[in-house]
Amino acid sequence: MRRIKEFLESFIVEFDWKDITIFKLCLTAFGIxxxxxxxxxxxxxxxxxxGAVFIxxxxxxxxxLFDVSCPFCQKEEEFDFDDDDENGLVMKISAADE
Known part of the structure; x- marks a missing residue:
C-alpha cells in the first residue's frame, strides 16, 4: 500500500490544470x-x-483559494522585539529556474 501511495503522490505532482480538470470530469461522470x-x-x-461533502x-x-486559514489551527509565532542584533533586514532574492 505504501508503494501505491508513493507512486500516486509522485504522479499527482506532475499534474497541471488540464490534468486536474480531466480528473474531476471523470469523477463527476462516475458519480452521476x-x-x-x-x-x-x-x-x-x-x-x-x-451535499454535506460538497459543501x-x-x-x-x-x-x-483566498488564503484564509483556520484560526484554531494556527500556531502563534513568538518574536523577540528586544533583540539588539544590528545586522538589519536581510532579503534573499533567487532567480526562477527556466
Missing part, C-alpha cells in the same frame, strides 16, 4: 453513473451525505 443506478428509497440519504469541500477549496 452511481447516482442514476441507485434505488429510489436510498437517494435521499445519499443526497444529504453528498465542506467547497468551503475548504475557497479558503485555500
Amino acid at each position: 453513473m452511481i447516482g442514476i443506478s441507485l434505488p429510489r428509497k436510498n437517494k435521499k440519504a445519499i443526497l444529504a451525505a453528498s 465542506v469541500s467547497t468551503i475548504l477549496l475557497f479558503c485555500g
Whole structure:
C-alpha cells in the first residue's frame, strides 16, 4: 500500500490544470453513473451525505483559494522585539529556474 501511495503522490505532482480538470470530469461522470443506478428509497440519504461533502469541500477549496486559514489551527509565532542584533533586514532574492 505504501508503494501505491508513493507512486500516486509522485504522479499527482506532475499534474497541471488540464490534468486536474480531466480528473474531476471523470469523477463527476462516475458519480452521476452511481447516482442514476441507485434505488429510489436510498437517494435521499445519499443526497444529504453528498451535499454535506460538497459543501465542506467547497468551503475548504475557497479558503485555500483566498488564503484564509483556520484560526484554531494556527500556531502563534513568538518574536523577540528586544533583540539588539544590528545586522538589519536581510532579503534573499533567487532567480526562477527556466
